[in-house]
Amino acid sequence: MIKEAEIVILPAFIHDETAIKHSLAKQLHIPVSDISSVQVLKRSIDARSKQVVYRLKAQAYINEQPQVLFKPAVYQNVSSAKPVHIIGAGPAGLFAALRLLELGLKPIIIERGKDIKQRRRDLAAINKDKIINPESNYCFGEGGAGTYSDGKLYTRSTKRGDVDSVLAALVEHGATPDILIDARPHIGTNKLPQVIEAIRQTILDNGGEICFDTKLTDIKTAFGKIKSIQINQQDWVEVNHLILATGHSARDIFYLLHKRNILIEAKPFALGVRIEHPQVLIDQSQYHCTVRDANLPPAYYSLVEQVEARGVFSFCMCPGGIIAPCATEPGEIVVNGWSPSKRNNPFANSGIVVQLNLEDIPDADTNPLAALRYQQLIEQDAFTMAGATLQAPAQRMVDFVEGKITQGSMETSYIPGVASVNLHELLPKHVSRRLQQALPVFGKKMPAKHGGNGYYTNEAILVGVESRTSSPVRIPRDAQTLQHPQVLGLYPCAEGAGYAGGIVSAAIDGQRCAEAIFNQL
Numbered sequence: 316m317i318k319e320a321e322i323v324i325l326p327a328f329i330h331d332e333t334a335i336k337h338s339l340a341k342q343l344h345i346p347v348s349d350i351s352s353v354q355v356l357k358r359s360i361d362a363r364s365k366q367v368v369y370r371l372k373a374q375a376y377i378n379e380q381p382q383v384l385f386k387p388a389v390y391q392n393v394s395s396a397k398p399v400h401i402i403g404a405g406p407a408g409l410f411a412a413l414r415l416l417e418l419g420l421k422p423i424i425i426e427r428g429k430d431i432k433q434r435r436r437d438l439a440a441i442n443k444d445k446i447i448n449p450e451s452n453y454c455f456g457e458g459g460a461g462t463y464s465d466g467k468l469y470t471r472s473t474k475r476g477d478v479d480s481v482l483a484a485l486v487e488h489g490a491t492p493d494i495l496i497d498a499r500p501h502i503g504t505n506k507l508p509q510v511i512e513a514i515r516q517t518i519l520d521n522g523g524e525i526c527f528d529t530k531l532t533d534i535k536t537a538f539g540k541i542k543s544i545q546i547n548q549q550d551w552v553e554v555n556h557l558i559l560a561t562g563h564s565a566r567d568i569f570y571l572l573h574k575r576n577i578l579i580e581a582k583p584f585a586l587g588v589r590i591e592h593p594q595v596l597i598d599q600s601q602y603h604c605t606v607r608d609a610n611l612p613p614a615y616y617s618l619v620e621q622v623e624a625r626g627v628f629s630f631c632m633c634p635g636g637i638i639a640p641c642a643t644e645p646g647e648i649v650v651n652g653w654s655p656s657k658r659n660n661p662f663a664n665s666g667i668v669v670q671l672n673l674e675d676i677p678d679a680d681t682n683p684l685a686a687l688r689y690q691q692l693i694e695q696d697a698f699t700m701a702g703a704t705l706q707a708p709a710q711r712m713v714d715f716v717e718g719k720i721t722q723g724s725m726e727t728s729y730i731p732g733v734a735s736v737n738l739h740e741l742l743p744k745h746v747s748r749r750l751q752q753a754l755p756v757f758g759k760k761m762p763a764k765h766g767g768n769g770y771y772t773n774e775a776i777l778v779g780v781e782s783r784t785s786s787p788v789r790i791p792r793d794a795q796t797l798q799h800p801q802v803l804g805l806y807p808c809a810e811g812a813g814y815a816g817g818i819v820s821a822a823i824d825g826q827r828c829a830e831a832i833f834n835q836l
Contacts, residue, residue, distance in 0.1 A: 316377040318343050319356070324369045326610035339375050354381040359498035360611065365603050367611060384495050385483035390416040394522030398423050399556045399832055400544070402531050402568075405459020406818045407560035407809030409511070411825035412518050413484060418833040422523040425546065427530040427565075428456030430515075431508045438463060441640050442730040445705040450530065453641040453651065454564040454783075457527065458511035461818040463639070463653060467631065468500040470819040481822040488513035491656075499615065503656025531561075531568065534575055541804035556832045560808040560825060563786035564643045568811065569687060572790065578801050581679040581686040582789040582813050585630065586693065586746055587668030588738065588777040589638050589650045590712065591727055592770070594663045597634065600761045600769050613658045616665070616761060616770075620753045623745075627753035630666035630784055634658045638729040638778055640705050648697035648707050650729065650778050662728045666781040667753070669746045686787035693741070697780045700741050701734040708741055709733035712775040716751050725776050738779055789813030797831040806831065 320342040328334035332353060340347040357372040374381070390413070397420055401408045404426035412422035427450050428434060434456035440446045441453070454460045468485075470478060482494050485502065489510045494500035502510065515525060533545035543553045561568045572579050594614075598607040601614035613634035620627050631651065635658030641651040652664045673679040676689045701708040707729055711721045721735045739747045758771020768774055790807035792799055792814075799805040806828040808814065809821035 316379070318345070318375045318377065319372070320375070321370065321372050323361075324371060326367060326369060326608045329369050329610050335371065335373065336375075339373055343375060345375070345377070349377050350375045351378055352376045352381050354384075355496050357498065358496045362601050362603070362614070367602050367604075367608070384492070385479065385486065387487050388413065388417055388480075388484060390517065390521045391419045392522050393419060393421040396421040396522070397836065399558065399829070400425065400552070400554045401558045401560060402544075403459065403560035403562060403565075403811070404428075404457050404525060404527075405560060405562050405809070406461055406821040407459075407815065407825035407828075408558065409458070409514050409518070409825070410481060410484070410822035411558050411560065411808065411829045412523055413514065414826040414829035415832075416518065416521045416523060418829065420829070420833060420836075422518060424518070424523070424525040425529045425531060426457060426525065426527050428452075428527065430457045430527050431462065431512050433527075434462075441705070445731060447642055447645050447705075449644055450528070452643055453639055454562060454643050457515065458508065459562055459821075460564070460641070460651075461821075462507055462511055463504055467633075467817070468494055468502065468819050470817055477823040477826060478819055480826070481819050484514075485510055488517065501654070501656070501658075503658075504653045505655045532571075534571065534577070536575070536577070536802050539801060539803055541802055554804070556804050556806070556835075558806045558808050558825070558828045558832075559790065559812065560821075560828075561811040563810045564783055565811055566643075566687060566691070569684060569788045573684060577799065577805075578791055579683045580789045580791060581673055581676070581683050582785075582787055583670065583672050584686060584690065584787045585628075585668035585670050585784040586690070586742070587627075587630075587666060587750060587781050588742075588779045589652055589664050589781045590667050590775055590777050591638060591662050591664040591729075592772070592775045594635055594661055596768055596770075596772065596774065597663045597761075599764045603764055613663065615663075618667070618757050618760060620756050622669075622749040622752045625672070625745075625749055626670040627749050628668065628670075630668050630781065632663070632665035634663050635660045636662065636664050636728070638664050638707075638727065640707070640729070640731055641783060642694065642698075642705075646698050647691070647694040648701060648705070648780060649694050649783055650707055650781055651783065660728060664728070666784065667750065667757075667777075668781055668784055669749045671746075675743075675745060683788065690782050690787050693743070693780055694782055696741055700736050705731035706734045707731065708736040708738060708779045710736060710738045710777050711773040712754060712771065712777060713773040715739070715777050716754055727776055727778060729778055733776070733778060738777055741779055785816060786811055786813050796835065797828055
């Protein structure tokens with residue numbers, strides 16, 4: 316017999332199976348001796364009261380053993396099967412490939428960047444030598460932007476079954492099983508590359524193909540259908556089904572589609588800065604403590620406020636994390652954040668961004684590339700304003716709100732370093748004005764505790780610009796077939812097409828495109 320209940324556990328006992336068993340027995344009104352084993356299904360932290368607790372959804376197994384949380388997928392050998400071409404080896408492309416293996420179709424992944432190991436050298440060159448390789452960086456390469464940008468797996472998707480299949484596949488390929496039960500699952504940048512490499516091996520072992528340093532440079536259509544693609548400006552390859560999973564930073568793809576008169580649309584996105592606090596301040600504010608309990612992870616936060624009819628909100632919050640240089644072209648500054656699996660760095664960072672609507676962007680109603688160009692110009696201005704190196708423009712929080720230039724040095728996790736600027740001169744006025752109003756409000760939502768500082772403090776540093784929150788272009792597709800309305804066989808997919816917003820949602824969209832192709836065949 317299996318009985319299920321929700322229980323509350325103090326942090327000190329979160330790893331104590333006996334304590335969990337006693338709490339579960341009490342909740343179910345059964346003797347502890349009746350419970351042969353316990354399985355936790357879901358785990359979250361509740362910090363709303365002074366006493367921080369864990370909330371668990373758990374099953375008590377009475378005179379039987381626990382069931383496995385997931386069954387490994389069954390992949391077919393597709394060496395001789397019908398091919399499906401996938402552009403991009405990010406989460407969408409990789410999970411599309413895994414689903415194709417299950418369905419008996421052959422994935423052929425075409426990735427402009429390098430594999431994991433070779434990609435590391437290019438990331439080191441960004442931080443050490445301030446050299447950006449346009450084809451291999453924090454956004455391009457095996458695993459996509461997610462590989463070296465944290466591995467956060469939180470999603471608001473309501474398609475729980477699909478979410479579970481994505482998490483199960485990650486565990487099957489080496490991720491910690493904790494991601495199956497944590498409310499905010501996280502792998503960590505130090506561990507995610509090995510998971511991605513294992514997924515690559517599964518694809519190759521079952522007859523799929525992956526081509527690195529291989530870039531889509533042109534597309535041919537005929538009679539409203541995809542015909543062929545050009546690779547590296549040389550070879551043409553015939554294709555019948557093309558999943559376009561290139562990510563939100565592959566600007567050349569948007570220009571290519573526009574050049575070939577394949578419909579694209581300007582899309583709203585969010586713009587702002589990445590804000591970094593000492594992690595201890597976030598811990599004190601969120602956990603109501605002087606020193607964080609060792610059984611609690613570094614605290615995160617989620618903030619949102621409406622200012623002048625636009626949302627101002629936190630994005631991609633990284634406890635114990637690092638701010639990374641994520642530009643994809645020389646002459647740009649773009650920042651993002653990541654955390655190792657232990658989240659044990661001394662800083663916490665998060666994007667704090669303002670929602671932009673199309674009416675905020677000049678010519679967006681007539682030019683499908685207007686939002687992309689708007690984004691790009693701000694990144695170029697950030698580069699110039701900070702001294703035309705990879706240093707990022709920065710300002711302390713209270714200084715920004717009060718309109719003061721920050722004096723003295725600013726300690727930050729951003730390795731290329733920061734330059735003191737007036738961010739009001741960099742950000743569009745309607746963005747900086749809303750940030751200026753929102754930050755003190757966020758300070759009231761996360762006030763100082765135990766004599767320390769809260770969220771609103773000059774210990775916090777604003778680093779610009781956080782501009783790649785989502786794609787500034789949408790590639791339209793039919794809601795049922797997932798094909799482009801003008802080009803049969805072309806499947807716009809995930810973040811780069813405007814249909815996803817993170818690792819898990821991108822992976823789900825990749826699965827859906829694979830299933831749509833299978834159903835069409």
